[in-house]
Amino acid sequence: MTTLSFEFFPTKTDEGTQKLLRVRDELAQHNPEFFSVTYGAGGSTRDRTYAIVKAIQDSGISAAPHMSCVGDSKAELRQLLHDYQALGIKRIVALRGDLPSGAGLASSELRYANELVEFIRDETGDHFTLEVAAYPEMHPQASNFDIDVQNFVNKVKAGADSAITQYFFNADSYFHFVDRVQAMGVDIPIIPGIMPITNYSKLARFSDACGAEIPRWIRKQLEAYGDDVDSIRQFGQHVITELCQRLLDGGAPGIHFYTLNQAEASLAVWQQLSHSAK
Template identity: 40%
Template sequence: MTAPKISFEFFPPKSLQASFRLWDCVSTLAPLAPEWVSVTYGAGGTTRELTREAVGALGKEFNLRVAGHLTCVDASRAETLEVARGFRKAGVEDIVALRGDPPKGADGFTAHPDGFANSVELIEALAGEGFKVRVGCYPDTHPEAASADADIAWLKRKIDAGASEAISQFFFDADSFLRFRDRCAAAGIDAPIVPGLLPIENWEKTSRFAKACGAHIPTELAEAFDRAVRDDRADLLAIAQAAELADTLVCEGVEHLHFYTLNRPELTRDVCAALGVVPQVGLSQVA
């Protein structure tokens, strides 16, 4: 079986210690030769400048193709496009375009009076600027979607607006993704749908996050992690669970896997090794 293509998501550091952690994470994973990597954008645009700095540094120092995240939250159209053009000045031509989470404490998303009303408007503008645009999608259905069909219809609007690829929210059941992929194809979506995988570094935090974003947690998985945490073998289970999930997807024809690293490289590295993705000869940790 051919090893899959891979990509990684990182988040920008908010402290000196976090900067060292990001550097160590990228140093560990860059030799695996990812197709590209992305850097997230904090809720409410709180890491706007940090994201710009991080995408520039990763591209320059590690010779990686980097995608900057960009959202519609709390910024005018002009301000948002200024950030995008700042990415370009840093050598970045790829953007992950998202509506974005509302600022902390807000009841829900409210568009800026002079901003983009939704992700479709943002995608159209970025595609018009010549960026390669990737978007998010939700195998277990976005919690704000009226229905699963409405969620897929919205994804098609994003692809039709100029996005070239979709990256899924993390999930724990391969069948959830495979059914979603089939329904996307039936809806006329022909852009690649890349599954997003989250090796579980902390079960308690992951389960809270999953509930917040609508990712289904199989009962047997929750019970297995409860036991593993008690027995101090949660990392072993995390590697086995993510590797099995990834292997099932690859056997079903998936060619590219996207890993949410949480700036913690060890689990992602070990899962990749289980899939036959190993450091490339001649690739040093820092370019």
């Protein structure tokens, strides 16, 4: 069975929150397995993340808060786990997290995602399904691919149940990564993270920051469209639908959309995939 999930980020205004909840309601009609909610560097969005997670969970949909360890103490993480258990949360996306400006790893009690996974297991047993991150094109701060793959394996050995990848546009990178970690004994589901294409400048900025490669042919076509929003949207939908179809045909267990708090682009792709499957 193909799984479907969506990611949100916490909004900064009440108006933004109301819009997000409308998007939640629209996406919920497609029976996603969960909605994940991101968490800012060093817990900078902790309260806003919690509020969105609660609003999702209270509506009867499974929420999966991101939890990162860099910048938070064990006591703070322990309290957050207790709060999420009280809310009825059953799934957490466990991450190292981005370093707050001017901070270093040495200042954190837990420095890496595998340590956070182990901490959550020690504190809560099997209460939570734990998702971790995977990087088919290598984490931008990893020194080499071998080390990055081993870091992923360490997270799985620490107790991760499944993984969501950083977004990518080259299906081969996903298949190569999956083959490689399976050869190292990893058998958890690895869900492709998918970023819809709606705005080239924003996509280029995100991709430069996270190390996701935009293939040259996609870059050049998007540059050629300039400010032609409709052409970018149509081209993006076609490219991402084909990518998702190839991934699913190749055995990917589901799709996780990075929505940027919008419904239209993700749903256009998902509905096209659903139509093709009939």
